[in-house]
Amino acid sequence: MGTTLDSLLLGFSVALQPAVLWYAFLGCLVGTLVGVLPGIGPLAGISILLPITFGLNATNAIVMLAGIYYGSQYGGSTTSILLRIPGEASSVMTCIDGNAMARKGRAGAALCIAAVGSFIAGTFGVIMLTLIAPPLATIALKFGPPEYTALLALGLIFLAYMSTSSLTRTLLMASLGLLLGCIGIDPLSGHFRYSFDIPELGDGIGIVPVAVGLFGLGEILSTPSHQVKGEVIRPKLRELWPNREEWRQSAMPIARGTVLGFLIGIIPGSAHIISSFLSYAVEKKVSKHPEEFGHGAVAGVAGPESANNAASTGAFVPMLALGIPTGPVTAVLIAALLVHGVPPGPSLVNDHPNVFWGFVASMYVGNLVLLAMNLPLVGLFVNLLRIPYAYLYPLIIMFCVIGVYEVNHSIVDVWIMLIMGVVGYALKKFGFDPAPLVLGLVIAPIFEMSLRQSLIMSDGNWLIFLQRPIALTLMIVCGVLLALSVKSMFSQRDWREKMAAETKE
Amino acid sequence: MTLRSDHVAGAAFVLFGIVVFALSGDLPFGNLSSPGAGMMPKLVIGLMILFGLALIANASTSQPFAAIAWDDGSHAMKVVVITAAAAASYQTLGFLLTMSLLVFILLIAIERQPLHYSAAYAIGLTGVAWWVFGKALKAPLETGILGF
Numbered sequence: 081m082g083t084t085l086d087s088l089l090l091g092f093s094v095a096l097q098p099a100v101l102w103y104a105f106l107g108c109l110v111g112t113l114v115g116v117l118p119g120i121g122p123l124a125g126i127s128i129l130l131p132i133t134f135g136l137n138a139t140n141a142i143v144m145l146a147g148i149y150y151g152s153q154y155g156g157s158t159t160s161i162l163l164r165i166p167g168e169a170s171s172v173m174t175c176i177d178g179n180a181m182a183r184k185g186r187a188g189a190a191l192c193i194a195a196v197g198s199f200i201a202g203t204f205g206v207i208m209l210t211l212i213a214p215p216l217a218t219i220a221l222k223f224g225p226p227e228y229t230a231l232l233a234l235g236l237i238f239l240a241y242m243s244t245s246s247l248t249r250t251l252l253m254a255s256l257g258l259l260l261g262c263i264g265i266d267p268l269s270g271h272f273r274y275s276f277d278i279p280e281l282g283d284g285i286g287i288v289p290v291a292v293g294l295f296g297l298g299e300i301l302s303t304p305s306h307q308v309k310g311e312v313i314r315p316k317l318r319e320l321w322p323n324r325e326e327w328r329q330s331a332m333p334i335a336r337g338t339v340l341g342f343l344i345g346i347i348p349g350s351a352h353i354i355s356s357f358l359s360y361a362v363e364k365k366v367s368k369h370p371e372e373f374g375h376g377a378v379a380g381v382a383g384p385e386s387a388n389n390a391a392s393t394g395a396f397v398p399m400l401a402l403g404i405p406t407g408p409v410t411a412v413l414i415a416a417l418l419v420h421g422v423p424p425g426p427s428l429v430n431d432h433p434n435v436f437w438g439f440v441a442s443m444y445v446g447n448l449v450l451l452a453m454n455l456p457l458v459g460l461f462v463n464l465l466r467i468p469y470a471y472l473y474p475l476i477i478m479f480c481v482i483g484v485y486e487v488n489h490s491i492v493d494v495w496i497m498l499i500m501g502v503v504g505y506a507l508k509k510f511g512f513d514p515a516p517l518v519l520g521l522v523i524a525p526i527f528e529m530s531l532r533q534s535l536i537m538s539d540g541n542w543l544i545f546l547q548r549p550i551a552l553t554l555m556i557v558c559g560v561l562l563a564l565s566v567k568s569m570f571s572q573r574d575w576r577e578k579m580a581a582e583t584k585e
Numbered sequence: 586m587t588l589r590s591d592h593v594a595g596a597a598f599v600l601f602g603i604v605v606f607a608l609s610g611d612l613p614f615g616n617l618s619s620p621g622a623g624m625m626p627k628l629v630i631g632l633m634i635l636f637g638l639a640l641i642a643n644a645s646t647s648q649p650f651a652a653i654a655w656d657d658g659s660h661a662m663k664v665v666v667i668t669a670a671a672a673a674s675y676q677t678l679g680f681l682l683t684m685s686l687l688v689f690i691l692l693i694a695i696e697r698q699p700l701h702y703s704a705a706y707a708i709g710l711t712g713v714a715w716w717v718f719g720k721a722l723k724a725p726l727e728t729g730i731l732g733f
Contacts, residue, residue: 135723248639252598255633259605262626271622273612274605297668301661305696470696474688475710477668481687482714485675486724494672498665505661509653510594528625540617 087429088210091437095445100143103136104442107144108449111151115171116159116461117472122152123518124296124476126412127288128483130419138420139435143442145416146396149409150202150443153389154450157194158461161187161381162313170353170388173360177373177380179313184376186326188319188458193330193378195454197386201338202447205393208342209400210440213429216401220426225533226544230554232527235404236520237561238347245513247565253507253516260285260517261524268532280492287415287522289484291408293497294514296480298504305470314462320455322378330382333363337386344387345394347406359387393443400424400436403526408518415522590653591644598637602630663695679729680719684711 094100114125126148133141156171161178174194181190223231240250263274264284275281322330340362341355363383364373373380395406403425405411417424422432429436484497507514538544545551606627615621671687678686689707692698718724 131724132718248636248643252633252636252640255629255636256598258629259626259633262629266622269613269622271612273622273626274608297664301664302657304657304660307657470692470698471706474691474707477664477691478684478688478710478714481668481671481675481684482680482718482724482726485727486718489725491672491676494675498669498672501668502661502665509655510590511647512594524625531625532620535617535620540619542617 084210084214087214087433087437088441090433091439091441092444094139094434094438095143095441100140100438100442101445103140103144104147104446105449105453107147108151108154108446108453110144111148111153112155112158112450112454112457112461113464114148115152115155115157116464121295121299122149123291123408123412124299124480125152126409126416127291128296128479130288130412130416131483131486133416134419134486138417138422138432139438141420142413142417142422142435142439143446145413146439146443147446147449149413150389150392150446151450153392154195154198154454155461156388157198157381157385158191158454158458159465161190161194162462163465170356170384170391172353173356173384174381176360177375177377180374180376181378181381182313185319186322186376187313189322189326190381191458192320192322192455193326193382194385195451197330197334197337197382198389199447199451200334201341201386201390202393202450203444204338205342205345205390205396206440206443206447209393209396209443213397213401213436213440216397217426217429220402223426223550224548225530225537226548226551227554228526228530229534230545230551230558231402231404232523232530234554234558234561235406235523237558237565239516239519241561241565245511247568249512250516253512253514254520257517257520257522258524258527259520260290261521262528267525267529278492280488280490284525285496285521286487286493287412287518288487289493289497290500290521291412291518292480292484293500294504294507294518295408296476297497297501298508298514300473300476301501301505302508303469303473305468305473314459320458326378329378333359333379333383334386336362336366337383338390341387341390342394345391345406346397353388355387355391356384359383396443400428400439401426403428405519405522408515408522411518411522588650589644589647590650591640591647593650595637595640595644598640599634602634602637606630606634660695664691667691667694675729676727677729679731679733680726681711681715681733682729682731683727684714 095104110129111122111125114122126145129148130145133144136144153170157174157178160171160174161182164175164179178190178194181187236251236254239254240247261284263281265272265275265282272282337355337359340359344355344358360373360380360383363377363379364370367373367377367379369377392409395410398404398406399410399414403414403423405414414424417435422428422435480497481494484493485491487493504514534544535542545555609623609626609630612623612626613621614623614627667687667690671683674686675683685707687707688710689703692703692706693700715726719726
């Protein structure tokens with residue numbers, strides 16, 4: 081514990097430097113804007129702005145990008161409450177009761193409860209990250225190729241089990257991502273795979289063009305401006321403070337949402353989305369007045385908003401300690417760290433303590449910045465929501481092109497983004513969630529390398545995954561989850577359908 | 586039998602898997618003790634075809650293919666064509682000209698906005714982006730053959 085505190089002090093000495101504070105503030109501000117504006121999710125926002133960080137050092141870059149991520153969770157609630165349009169996917173549940181509260185003249189209270197809940201959840205998440213990540217990284221140092229293979233397989237199976245779409249669809253998307261990740265030169269044999277004599281494809285397909293195409297351009301393609309209409313409710317500043325009864329009603333949902341969100345956040349999948357849905361379902365179930373849900377229940381805002389923020393912080397635990405992304409956003413953040421020559425994973429804490437602890441400490445600061453910024457500036461964000469979408473999306477397309485091109489100065493990347501935009505549009509039409517595709521793309525090289533190394537180590541004996549204690553444990557969990565997944569395929573209603581039904585009722 | 590969305594999606598993935606498998610002919614699979622460059626892609630293609638078939642098998646619960654709304658298709662197609670034209674001309678025309686034209690044409694051709702508003706917005710926006718990315722953040726932006 082003493083070592084952790086010393087390390088955290090080192091982190092604060094880094095995070096409180098003016099430059100780091102500035103980038104934390106900038107990240108939180110941009111993240112809030114990304115969350116507020118419908119059409120740009122955190123993933124597209126981070127991907128588009130990734131090239132901006134190339135001129136920064138690793139600490140400033142990761143602090144700014146992480147600020148965008150958790151800032152977008154805060155910002156998403158503003159649009160949901162005032163416009164009844166989710167600024168990003170994890171704010172869907174906040175739309176229901178948040179906007180109903182706003183229509184009853186309690187917009188300010190809903191925004192304040194969402195902000196305070198997000199702050200508490202975010203801070204709890206960072207405390208847990210501080211305590212859990214370093215010991216987890218120490219354990220992970222014992223991992224060899226078989227353990228990593230088992231861990232990545234577990235990640236994929238967890239993703240399939242926890243995903244918001246069906247098991248088959250999630251695995252199909254993950255397979256497509258893994259296949260895209262195989263493009264380029266094979267690192268072990270030097271063979272060119274599917275590069276079609278295009279030199280740029282020799283290095284493989286980058287995550288940024290794929291993510292921006294699927295989540296940025298794909299969203300714009302399926303959203304004609306005439307479909308984006310909404311009446312913005314403008315809250316008065318003096319109405320921002322909730323009354324005593326509203327505070328009382330929000331206390332336990334915030335506590336439950338925080339713990340639930342953090343636990344779901346460390347599991348692969350669209351954690352911040354699932355956590356808000358699950359929190360809403362839990363709050364409705366434990367409420368003495370479930371009939372109030374859908375008509376402005378305070379718990380329907382406090383729980384999901386806390387859960388999605390805690391989940392975003394929880395996602396940093398496996399990312400920093402194991403170097404494994406739990407979702408597309410953490411995958412892009414890993415790519416950002418790699419660009420700066422800092423490989424995330426077990427060695428990060430020891431090899432780059434300034435980056436690790438500076439980043440952790442900056443999250444404490446970032447949560448304070450967000451709380452201080454979001455409520456007073458709500459008027460500014462309301463004005464932003466009045467920009468017609470017809471003028472907004474050309475700006476987003478321009479940023480998409482600049483962002484993607486600037487990563488490698490490659491026009492091939494822009495073409496890939498365009499193709500992925502069309503793919504994202506088609507996937508949306510057929511009800512596929514593209515997040516597992518991005519995750520598959522990111523883990524493909526690590527997964528393939530560790531699998532092949534394991535097989536070479538064991539002279540082709542598959543039993544190597546069952547002969548080492550850590551790998552065996554992970555494989556057993558894989559087996560249990562697979563069995564549960566298969567069982568849910570044959571049952572009348574799996575947990576997703578039950579949850580959807582509970583939140584609908 | 587009603588053609589459902591999962592029939593079409595599943596068939597597309599199976600077909601895609603077969604095409605990629607055909608393209609993987611020269612990649613060596615190797616053996617278990619010495620896996621080749623083709624092992625991972627071929628395993629993944631196999632899984633993709635399997636999941637595609639599973640999607641087709643369970644397609645009865647999905648919506649009818651005819652029920653998918655494509656009313657945003659023309660908007661999507663116009664955006665793709667205009668952005669593709671911008672991508673094709675980006676390295677030739679450079680940042681300032683390409684981006685101004687991209688925004689201007691999107692506003693005029695798709696959104697039917699007034700000409701002078703669109704022109705002012707496109708030029709102003711591109712100018713701000715050029716200053717932010719090119720000057721403040723020192724990102725090297727394409728100058729193109731016109732030299733700006």
